Amino acid sequence: MQPSTAQNSLAVSTHIVLPNDTNFHNNLFGGMLMSWVDIIASVAARRHCFKQVVTASINSISFDKPINLGDTVTLEAKVSRAFNSSMEIYIDVWVQNLRTGVKHKSNEAISTFVALDDEGKPCKVPELVPETDEERFRFEGALRRKQLSLILAKRMKPKDANELKKLFLGED
Numbered sequence: 754m755q756p757s758t759a760q761n762s763l764a765v766s767t768h769i770v771l772p773n774d775t776n777f778h779n780n781l782f783g784g785m786l787m788s789w790v791d792i793i794a795s796v797a798a799r800r801h802c803f804k805q806v807v808t809a810s811i812n813s814i815s816f817d818k819p820i821n822l823g824d825t826v827t828l829e830a831k832v833s834r835a836f837n838s839s840m841e842i843y844i845d846v847w848v849q850n851l852r853t854g855v856k857h858k859s860n861e862a863i864s865t866f867v868a869l870d871d872e873g874k875p876c877k878v879p880e881l882v883p884e885t886d887e888e889r890f891r892f893e894g895a896l897r898r899k900q901l902s903l904i905l906a907k908r909m910k911p912k913d914a915n916e917l918k919k920l921f922l923g924e925d
Contacts, residue, residue, distance in 0.1 A: 756880040757801055759888045762832040762842075764796035770824050781820035786846070789828055790814060790862045794842040797830035798866035801840055802878040806866040809839060812898060814862040818848070825849045826859075833888070834895030838875035839867045841895045863898065 766789065768774075774785050791808055798806040820826055826848055833843040846860035870876040883892040897916045903909035904917075911917070918924040 754877065754879050756882045757832075757835075758882055758884055759831040759833065760884065762797045762801040762830075764793050764800060764830045765827065766793045766796075767825055767827045770820055770822050770826060772822060775822050778819070779822040781822075781824075781826070783816055786816075786820070786826070786860065787811065787814060787862075789826070790830075790844050790846070791864065793828045793830045794844055794862070794864040795866060797832055797842050797844075798840050798868070801832040801835065801881070802868040804868040804870065804876060804878070805873075806840075806868055809865040809867045810902065812841070812863040812865055812902060815860050818857070818859045820846075820848050820859055821850070823851065825851060831888075832881055833863070833891035834899075835878045835881040836899065838878060839865055839899075840878055840881075841865055841898065843891050865899075865902075 768789060770781050774781055776782055795806055826846060828844055828846055830842050830844045833841045842864045844862040845858060847856060848859040849856040867875050868878045883889045897920055900909060900914040900917050904911050904914055
């Protein structure tokens with residue numbers, strides 16, 4: 754199985770925020786953004802492994818700035834790290850006001866997907882080779898995020914989380 758790059762998994766989608774996508778403040782419903790995030794992340798995961806995938810978790814999603822009625826929302830998703838059968842997907846959310854042309858990063862999310870074989874069982878995915886400084890930063894953080902998730906799910910003991918121990922205790 755050949756290693757792949759984050760750029761090979763890049764998936765981009767753009768949406769316009771319509772009235773039935775908003776709450777009573779005329780801002781995008783958080784649930785609508787979560788749906789868009791899940792869809793584009795699944796495309797990125799499939800581009801990485803060329804297998805069926807399922808959402809294992811939405812590790813985090815930020816709602817830093819409101820997204821207004823009439824704005825365009827562009828989601829950019831890339832695999833940030835591949836493990837055995839799982840992949841972490843990092844999603845950047847950009848918003849543009851089409852009256853002013855002003856564009857800014859509004860939100861971000863991190864999801865985990867698992868690749869499935871033809872029988873619906875988890876299967877191996879290609880290794881990810883980060884190329885840019887940002888990709889390397891996200892790649893390195895992915896293992897810490899995975900260890901924290903496993904600890905919270907009680908599937909890993911804190912004493913076994915070597916990457917987290919390095920980060921918090923300076924241990925090797």
